[in-house]
Amino acid sequence: MENGKPAGMRCIQLDGDDRCRLFGDPRRPAVCGSLQPSLEMCGNGRAHALRFLDRLEAMTSP
Numbered sequence: 291m292e293n294g295k296p297a298g299m300r301c302i303q304l305d306g307d308d309r310c311r312l313f314g315d316p317r318r319p320a321v322c323g324s325l326q327p328s329l330e331m332c333g334n335g336r337a338h339a340l341r342f343l344d345r346l347e348a349m350t351s352p
């Protein structure tokens with residue numbers, strides 16, 4: 291997204307299966323590649339990961 295993804299907004303690069311259209315593409319933002327999976331972030335599945343990412347976005351929003 292041209293000026294970065296605003297907090298709380300779905301990335302326009304996600305396809306209908308929630309997969310990144312830019313995965314493996316050099317245009318994928320560096321920050322996306324630097325975000326490594328961890329037990330703290332991923333927990334036991336999607337619901338935990340989405341809550342974690344919501345908190346992360348809230349903590350880092352301007």
Ligand code: SF4
Nearest residue numbers: 301303304310312322
């Ligand atoms: S990895 Fe980055 S570019 Fe890809 S869908 Fe997620 S936020 Fe968007």
